[in-house]
Amino acid sequence: MQKIYEELAWRGLIHQCTDDEFIPQWLNEGCRTVYVGFDPTADSLHVGSLMPLLYLRRFQKAGHRPIALVGGATGMIGDPSGKSQERNLLSVEQLEANVQGIRSQMQSILDFDCGESSAVLLNNFDWMKSFSYLDFLRDIGKNFPVNVMMTKDSVKGRLERTDAGLSYTEFSYMLLQAYDFVHLYDQYDCHLQVGGSDQWGNITAGIDLGRRMYSAQLYGITCPLLTKSDGSKMGKTESGTIWLSADRTSPYDFYQYWYNVADDDAGKCLRFLTDLNREEIQALDSSRESEPQKRESQTRLAEELTMLVHGSAGLDAAKRAKEVLFGAEINDLSxxxxxxxxxxxxxxxxxxxxxxxxxxxxxxxxxxxxxxxxxxxxxxxxxxxxxxxxxxxxxxxxxxxxxxxxxxxxxxxxxxxxxxxxxxxxx
RNA sequence: GGGGGGUUUCCCGAGCGGUCAAAGGGGUCAGACUGUAAAUCUGAUGGCAGUGCCUUCGCAGGUUCGAAUCCUGCACCCCCCA
Incomplete structure (x- = not known):
């Protein structure tokens, strides 16, 4: 077993943790099951979901079993966390198509066939679709005190706004996510949920529910959100979102995005998004310090990620295009x-x-x-x-x-x- | 209901009878510089058969040799007094 927690810690990937005494050793003891949820708002993942996906990958490489949970059911409701406005609901057909697209992309990053730590891909629609409203209220809703729900940041933030409301539907979102966690505990022996720092409230809601329903001790870890030094979101450009799908964002544009990351953000990206070890990253840090114009960090970052997402063929194409697009005269080409x-x-x-x-x-x-x-x-x-x-x-x-x-x-x-x-x- | 102000080219905003395709700023686009960065600097910014012609200044008419600029009507917006 690799010491996954220490690895995450030096990379700066631990934002909060429900038990930083126990979890590290618990993870070192054997193969654990860990889950992350993904929003099926589009038929492709984008740079924003890359970080949680790589998080799972790290766990898998350390010998644990990752569960990628696609929120076919929760996506129908909309998570109010970090959203300033009520979300538009997606149709069932649209969701189904999105889940399919996401599924295929994950296969290049996670290993779905490697023994006990094989990745598992689940869709919470599968167990939510037949759950009746009455049963859900009796079995799950009963365990949620409204006064506790009201104190969650995601809810509080929205109630304080005067320009946007919060529907009962979105208010109920955390029950669904909490139940997911408990369901995975029950069916897959999953004790750990990981998410972005905005997911803390939802994760702890699941932990509480686990305790009430099964007297189980569940754990949660949140990672920092991947933001740029100016505070804006990573993965957006003037021309739009950077997607993982080659149909939406060409390997060349994908490569270019990372190649153009600001110096101030490069160190963080290397730590968060690549498998480079500590020494390599420190070497790049000092290179960036002493000879920023060489842009070794950005080059490495772009190569690592393009390789990971688009494979060697995609990386080659991106590099060839780069040479031509920023190079000399074009002639003698076919x-x-x-x-x-x-x-x-x-x-x-x-x-x-x-x-x-x-x-x-x-x-x-x-x-x-x-x-x-x-x-x-x-x-x-x-x-x-x-x-x-x-x-x-x-x-x-x-x-x-x-x-x-x-x-x-x-x-x-x-x-x-x-x-x-x-x-x-x-x- | 009474009184006043406004509507300008992508946006803000000058212009108030000819020299107005219309100042200035923003944005955008090019160029230089540079690390395919940031900042900065320079130039351009209605269309076209390019020293000229055509279409723009809320809409429709009118006055005039000539109107974005004056008059009339219409539409929308704002403000003040009831």
């Missing part, structure tokens, strides 16, 4: 290479004939490709030196495109500004 590198770049097609004769005007092409909203805008960009053909700057306002501009068999790569690309295909 259509195939370009299609891969610029997988999620907009493109537009033309008849090859337009390249003959006088050719196609660059400013028109920029408009067609969506790099400029109007021809005036295209000319403006051109005039200011922000237009590139195959990564070579062009300043001639009347530049025409011809066959000789093709970077591959049928494609010309246009760029506006630093990173806005578009492909022109000539069939």
């Amino acid at each position: 259509d195939n290479d370009l299609a891969q590198i610029f997988a999620d770049v907009p493109s537009c097609s033309f008849n090859r004939d337009v390249l003959g004769g006088d050719g196609l005007s660059l400013s028109d092409a920029m408009v067609d490709a969506g790099l400029a909203k109007s021809k005036s805008e295209a000319r403006r960009t051109l005039k200011q030196g922000g237009a590139y053909i195959n990564n070579q700057r062009v300043t001639d306002l009347d530049r025409m495109l011809s066959e000789s501009d093709l970077a591959s068999e049928t494609t010309i790569v246009l760029r506006s500004g630093k990173k806005k690309y578009a492909l022109l295909r000539f069939q």
